[in-house]
């Protein structure tokens with residue numbers, strides 16, 4: 001375990017500012033999140049484990065080939081365990097806790113091995129993914145993409161945008177999850193929880 005305040009001196013982690021061609025807008029470091037208040041405050045959370053950082057760089061290179069002019073926009077990366085507890089507590093009493101990992105298990109974000117990410121187009125605008133970041137409803141579930149495409153709730157363009165995001169991340173070692181189009185993990189979750197350093 002390492003405290004977020006001490007992460008700069010820990011060799012496992014890499015700052016996002018060292019990544020080329022990656023845009024960063026950490027939504028929990030501000031009021032533009034479902035919680036509505038700044039969860040990071042003075043904490044610098046623009047970090048990833050170096051393995052995830054390398055994967056993200058490779059994803060950016062693949063994106064540059066597949067869709068010139070587009071960029072990856074990181075919405076959340078390292079999320080200290082103390083903030084994970086705040087998110088979990090915030091959703092207490094709702095049926096939305098499927099969208100937030102139980103701190104008792106540990107979020108893969110707290111190991112710097114998960115990221116929330118979207119795409120921006122040549123004009124600098126976020127691509128339309130059909131729902132916004134952290135929109136906690138079924139239309140955000142990649143597992144249901146084919147169904148939502150068939151019913152027209154997702155347009156072909158929105159579906160293509162999700163497919164492009166998945167193609168560049170999953171082509172570089174990341175894997176998506178069933179219920180959030182924006183979330184990707186590197187490596188198996190249990191392996192990460194057992195063998196990687198959690199940031200508190």
Ligand SMILES: [Zn+2]
Nearest residue numbers: 114115116183
């Ligand atoms: Zn996430």
